[in-house]
Amino acid sequence: MKNIYLLIFCFIVLFNSHLFADEFEFSIFEKQFENFVRCELTRTDAFNHFNGEPFKITMIDVFDIQSESDLKIVTGAVQCFVGKTSKKLYVAVGLKTILEKEQVVYYTIRKNDFSILATELLKFPYKERCKWSEYWVDID
Numbered sequence: 801m802k803n804i805y806l807l808i809f810c811f812i813v814l815f816n817s818h819l820f821a822d823e824f825e826f827s828i829f830e831k832q833f834e835n836f837v838r839c840e841l842t843r844t845d846a847f848n849h850f851n852g853e854p855f856k857i858t859m860i861d862v863f864d865i866q867s868e869s870d871l872k873i874v875t876g877a878v879q880c881f882v883g884k885t886s887k888k889l890y891v892a893v894g895l896k897t898i899l900e901k902e903q904v905v906y907y908t909i910r911k912n913d914f915s916i917l918a919t920e921l922l923k924f925p926y927k928e929r930c931k932w933s934e935y936w937v938d939i940d
Contacts, residue, residue: 832932834860837878839930855880866919892916904932
């Protein structure tokens with residue numbers, strides 16, 4: 801009887817540790833996505849999106865992480881205040897593992913929500929400016 805309890809206990813511990821690992825990996829992706837989007841919008845002053853008007857980022861959210869072939873696609877949104885109006889932009893980032901590091905190879909941001917496929921994302925190559933691998937704690 802003790803063996804059955806021990807087996808059940810081991811199963812619960814292994815199952816929960818697997819869930820914790822997935823949750824931990826997702827939280828790292830969230831932070832990397834947030835930092836990447838913040839860097840990219842700040843670097844360009846969001847000129848294409850807000851016509852150069854000053855803006856303040858109020859929220860960045862990851863919607864989904866999916867894999868297609870060797871491409872990992874991270875989608876989400878960023879909410880900004882531009883003047884006195886709130887605007888939302890939708891973001892898709894394509895990641896590939898190159899030399900054992902994930903790097904942004906495709907990136908697009910739009911004013912309307914959209915569903916993204918790897919084939920569509922391939923139209924938006926990204927010349928690395930803001931590194932995906934940077935991970936720091938934002939204390940704001």
